[in-house]
Amino acid sequence: MLTALLIMTGIALVLGAVLGYASIRFKVEGDPLVEKIDAILPQTQCGQCGYPGCKPYAQALSKGEADINQCPPGGEEGIRKLADLLGREFKPLSEEHGHEKPKAVAVIDEQLCIGCTLCIQACPVDAIVGAAKQMHTVVEPLCTGCELCVAPCPVDCIAMVPVRETVETWKWKYPVFELRRAA
Amino acid sequence: MTARLFSFRGGIKTDSHKTESSTTPIAPAPLPQRLVIPLRQSARAGARCLVEPGQHVLKGEQIGVPEGNLGTAVHAPTSGTVVDIAPYPMAHASGLVTPCVVIEPDGEERWIEHAPFDYRAAARPAVLAYLRDRGIVGMGGASFPSHIKLGPGSGFDTLVINGAECEPWITCDDCLMRERAAAILSGATLLRELLGATRTLVGIEDNKPEAIAAMRAAAAALTEPLEIVAVPTLYPAGGEKQLIRVLTGIEIPHGKLGAEFGVQCFNVGTAHAVHRAIHHGEPLISRVVTLTGNVAHPGNYEAPIGTPIEALVALAGPQPGTDRYILGGPMMGISLPDLSIPLVKGSNCVIAASPALFPPPPPELACIRCGACARACPADLQPFELYWFARAKNFGKAQEYNLFDCIECGCCAFVCPSHIPLVDYFRFAKSEIWARERESAAATQARDRFEFRNYRQEREKEEKAAKLAAKAAETRAKLAEGGAAAPAAAPDDSKQALIAAALARAKHQQATAHPRNTEALSPETQAEIAEIEARRRKAFPPQTDTTASSVPQTEHQSAGEDSK
Numbered sequence: 001m002l003t004a005l006l007i008m009t010g011i012a013l014v015l016g017a018v019l020g021y022a023s024i025r026f027k028v029e030g031d032p033l034v035e036k037i038d039a040i041l042p043q044t045q046c047g048q049c050g051y052p053g054c055k056p057y058a059q060a061l062s063k064g065e066a067d068i069n070q071c072p073p074g075g076e077e078g079i080r081k082l083a084d085l086l087g088r089e090f091k092p093l094s095e096e097h098g099h100e101k102p103k104a105v106a107v108i109d110e111q112l113c114i115g116c117t118l119c120i121q122a123c124p125v126d127a128i129v130g131a132a133k134q135m136h137t138v139v140e141p142l143c144t145g146c147e148l149c150v151a152p153c154p155v156d157c158i159a160m161v162p163v164r165e166t167v168e169t170w171k172w173k174y175p176v177f178e179l180r181r182a183a
Numbered sequence: 184m185t186a187r188l189f190s191f192r193g194g195i196k197t198d199s200h201k202t203e204s205s206t207t208p209i210a211p212a213p214l215p216q217r218l219v220i221p222l223r224q225s226a227r228a229g230a231r232c233l234v235e236p237g238q239h240v241l242k243g244e245q246i247g248v249p250e251g252n253l254g255t256a257v258h259a260p261t262s263g264t265v266v267d268i269a270p271y272p273m274a275h276a277s278g279l280v281t282p283c284v285v286i287e288p289d290g291e292e293r294w295i296e297h298a299p300f301d302y303r304a305a306a307r308p309a310v311l312a313y314l315r316d317r318g319i320v321g322m323g324g325a326s327f328p329s330h331i332k333l334g335p336g337s338g339f340d341t342l343v344i345n346g347a348e349c350e351p352w353i354t355c356d357d358c359l360m361r362e363r364a365a366a367i368l369s370g371a372t373l374l375r376e377l378l379g380a381t382r383t384l385v386g387i388e389d390n391k392p393e394a395i396a397a398m399r400a401a402a403a404a405l406t407e408p409l410e411i412v413a414v415p416t417l418y419p420a421g422g423e424k425q426l427i428r429v430l431t432g433i434e435i436p437h438g439k440l441g442a443e444f445g446v447q448c449f450n451v452g453t454a455h456a457v458h459r460a461i462h463h464g465e466p467l468i469s470r471v472v473t474l475t476g477n478v479a480h481p482g483n484y485e486a487p488i489g490t491p492i493e494a495l496v497a498l499a500g501p502q503p504g505t506d507r508y509i510l511g512g513p514m515m516g517i518s519l520p521d522l523s524i525p526l527v528k529g530s531n532c533v534i535a536a537s538p539a540l541f542p543p544p545p546p547e548l549a550c551i552r553c554g555a556c557a558r559a560c561p562a563d564l565q566p567f568e569l570y571w572f573a574r575a576k577n578f579g580k581a582q583e584y585n586l587f588d589c590i591e592c593g594c595c596a597f598v599c600p601s602h603i604p605l606v607d608y609f610r611f612a613k614s615e616i617w618a619r620e621r622e623s624a625a626a627t628q629a630r631d632r633f634e635f636r637n638y639r640q641e642r643e644k645e646e647k648a649a650k651l652a653a654k655a656a657e658t659r660a661k662l663a664e665g666g667a668a669a670p671a672a673a674p675d676d677s678k679q680a681l682i683a684a685a686l687a688r689a690k691h692q693q694a695t696a697h698p699r700n701t702e703a704l705s706p707e708t709q710a711e712i713a714e715i716e717a718r719r720r721k722a723f724p725p726q727t728d729t730t731a732s733s734v735p736q737t738e739h740q741s742a743g744e745d746s747k
Contacts, residue, residue, distance in 0.1 A: 043626035125632040170277040171614040175607035
């Protein structure tokens, strides 16, 4: 009886030590789930989800505080991917957070810009260049289309212009066989 | 000497339809009314415009400087006036517009000064830069810049010149080899020297006996380590990897290039263009293009780059019944959305397609898993698997099955008994994957920039706080040194310290300041002042430690008391 108890205690101690060592040796830095969610999010940093950036929304999602249908730039495809990853039910984009729009970039009307730097401070990805009382301009390849610069502009000189398809970004369409009426 | 030939797996035998256009010699195409020269000659890279509307340009004058690593220069194909710089549709499956320079020829064909390039005296990078500035690109269809393919100039042993021209209907390389064999071989010699290769193999399909004979005759006059090899006619023997396999036996594995195995491949048209550029100083401003199909006079024409396709078609005499025009061959070419599209450096053929010549495909049926496509695939892929994944938009899986090794030759779709447009599915899947890669690269960039911005804002806040603390500490140190009344406030409270310092400063100022008009006064004024002082003292009895700042306070207090 005593031997059995001792053996069991011994095994428990050894396994406990192994597990304890493993938890220190193989400790995972950060939350891997947050990273996975963050990889799905479009990184627009627009804040339409109600969180100050994509990472905070990812953190809220991983804690179960936020719903998966709060990201308009990610669109339906993004919601589907989040639903797959988090094992939740797909639901359409929530109305209060906005609508899915084609990708657009901010364009500053340089004739109207007064150089107030408010848009520069609002841009989450530092995609606007300019200085006080100097003309500002948007660096198009860096703009994520978050629209955060539109509201602060005191002279309403920022417009969101949809990105046009170019030869480089054009995509082959999904093949469809056209039905023709037989004569 | 006959080298042993190898073979590649798959491939198809098609009706070659070469004789329609190869019997007549290459004819110069007349200058059209307007030349539309796209600054972007391929989807890969563009050029920056050098001219402006109204400017007169000479034949061969550079109108676009290369942009980016893969850019090549663009030149005026004739002398004339630039009338417009605007977006026009481009020779691309999308039919999207691209910036073009429109030149109205003056008909004089006046050349810009040009001279042969002494490539032996120049350093290798200078020769490559010269080729780039002459706008030399691959003329087999892909328009890849030749100076990049010439690479570092070492590690090559074999140069392959591609004269296979395996696609049906196209005969421009065939005619070029028949008529300008010496120039092609001179270009091949230049390319071989630039590559540092030890031998040249020219592969020509054996359905072009005249071209083989002409090339052999030209080669006999040279002392080059050069061999003209007739390869069996089997589509796509002219594919780069396939031709290298047939000629050298080297099978280039997935994800690698011929360059890694000491082999580089150039088209005969490119060799000809390199010869013209180096030995004559001429940029690439024209090319031989096959006009064939449902036309009265099929043949090959040497046309300036920028000639609208409709002008070319008019030369060949279009016939009724044509329902679409194909740019390139029937296997890999694209249907032209618009006939105003100009000829570019990579356009080798225009086919007028009629339902009689190219019957519309029968309806697409379900895949019956027969495996015919896999047997025909020259890239050793399993097109049926790729088809299922592409159709289901399961792109990750399609990539696992090496979708990007597909050369889009069309063999699988050609043999498919269910008439499935397999290549369309593969092109769709490829462009979707590229789009996703672009999006994810943009997202990564945005994330990095956002995180850096947050870090920067934090850093700025800290820097500001540190600056304030340093200033406060400095003031405190000064106070301690000066021996002035030390503030009673806690020394680590920077705000308190600052207030105390300000008070001390004010006190010091008051102590040192003298009323300027109190010296050398008359006795009457002196008496008047004394009287006022006495009155004031009577009204406000002096307190023990009145400071400058507490004076107004006292006044207020007393005023309040008065009102009570």
